Amino acid sequence: MPRQVTTAQLPRSVRIGYGSGSVATGAFGTVPGLMLLPYLTDSLGIAAIVAGFIVFLPKAWDVVLNPIAGRISDRTIDPRGPRRPWLLRAGLTLSVSFALIFAAPEMGSRVAEAAWVVVAFLACATAYAFFQVPYVAMPAEMTSSYDERTRLMTWRVAILAFTIMLAGATAPVIRDAVGGRAGYRVMGVVMALIIAVGVVSAYVGTRRVPVGTVEAGPGSLRDQLRIVATARDFRHLLTTFVLQALATGCMLAGVAYLAEDVLDSTGAATVLFVCFVGPALLLTPVWSAVGGHVGKKAGYVASSLILAAGAALSVLAQVAPVWVVFAAVALVGVGYAGCQVFPMAMLPDAAAVDARRTGSNRAGVYTGVWTAGETLGLALGPGVFALVLAIGGYRSSTSGEADVAQPDSALTAIVLGFSLLPAALTLLSLWWLSRYSLDATEVDA
Template structure:
């Protein structure tokens, strides 16, 4: 399709069709970060430090794989659209592997059970790379409009927020309703179905989307990575986003521990998720308007400060045992999180489009591969970092989740959920403040 067609707004059907892919990315990005560490420590009896390594290692593999997946999808010439076939193949494989992650049999030893989880999670990470990278690459190719990308990301983040709420609230509820290992098994299958729905929705929902036909960048993957590494604004944006993904991953990993060991309230995990994600369902369109009026970079800065402020406030509330204020603080985190998702996701295709304008070659997949590798690494390192904080606090693992925790472990649970994410988010603003790419550069 020609550039004139792409310059206009996309239809609501295409926007929603594209956004449904966030059902898959949201479920896979949320549930392992929320449930996998407690599954390992409190159901399989794996020590916290080793559980953190199991959660981290498979996604670290994506740091290598994602740029390769991006390069492969850049070279696709499928008449259905250069990225769409990958959505179907990678996405359905992800759904199957995700079910296997929690459906594993009782192998009779902690070591064998841990190895099953490690291998299944590695398979999930591999399949996810070939879904996520092509999916996130698409906005740079289906519209050339600077503001339309913000609107498209607003739709995507709204669906993402809804999915995080749905998956984050229902996964613990399903586990608790069934109980024990079987509870995790039923939950895993249910989440796999949700992932498959998102995959099919994005594949069929983008069948009428326009796309830019540019030649893939010449040279090897290493050559392409060298070009991407030379994009200054992309490097600054990526560093900011990875640090914030690390902060988000740490908070997600702490929800179950916070609800069970600190707040000790029935349904606290669900309430925390509603407080975290609920604001995003309402405020995402407002963040998009804010970005259109004041600029994406300004919007990202403001939303990040709000996110960090909410995380810091939650520390004060938790240390003062003010449960009601904890939920208010987490809602404030949710307000910031909505903007801190909309803006970087809208700025990424700008960076890829600026490179395409400058060189006449398509490297959207490689840019996205590096981006998603960084995001995946941050989200995986978050639970690993949280597990390290738990280990330093002498957290006691068990096979029934009933271990009595010392005060040092309770303090670690609080700090890993609150002050650590706040500090990481504030540090990330050093790089974001130096970002300079604007609409004039596109």
């Protein structure tokens, strides 16, 4: 079993250093979900249903790859620690491959250009798996304190929220300022540089992280996955998180369409995104304090209900004043902040309890399965939203702008895919969350 830190608190420098890795995860997790589907449908002229498959395919590959990446990181032996080398190796590869996604040259063939995106996105997804899985595994080994993990996740989610807002708000602005496919290329390079900053900051910032030697659990990867699958609390927590990732993926994919086609304003995309993420910058510490008083599970339920309420209210987008839509999305953001803090703090609890019970460390496998589930949810989100668009009769174009007149059925599909569908998924997830049972008494035992 790995040696773990038992001090009540980690140094602030370690919290900030670890949290800075969310700059990379926030940019990668946000921009493709926000920009890739419009890039495919409105710049490359690819049909919505095909574009949805293109967005989903590389992420589906990650679902298979993430547990393997976790097992490899569990068995990595390096003077810098078992996880940190992967932050730098995979993180810089992630940065370069991200820029290539939006850099497809004009080949005179939609098939060839679509293939470029698929290959670049596959490379990007592979690198992300080997960065994200070791990164998420670290908190279970950095501290054995139930409350300290919440504090650690507070920094991580705050930085994540800032990055999501920065990347999500500026990516459309950069694209529109340059214009056309060149706008997407420039945007891709800028986001790649942001990812690189997060990667290097996390690697340097965790150089003094107090993590002991990892002793990987015995048996094959299949044996480890079988054991993890029997962890009841982890399984329920994961199902909750995956369904909410699916809901978030639908909303992210719908931002550009809601702004340009329903609200008839390209600038509204940035406002919507700030409304969605902005509250997290202010409320992440508040949700952390709430968790300290009522427990992580109760806080997670409350934040989920708020997120669902805001999403449901967004159904008024076609008839209500625009400020009502912005307010509804801000309410989503209030809930989203808690829906990031709590599960991220509960995951290392589940992994640490398993390690204490069995004497074997499976943190990498746990986080591999976790990130595979999160990736699946976020990948299915745009795919499901694209399916809703196709059912609604959405019309693609090659102009780089959403200037094609859309039928009323397509506008209705955009609104429903952005509002009621995510709300229903979030409420559905609470059935599994109600079955989660770990609390401070058992984790700190």
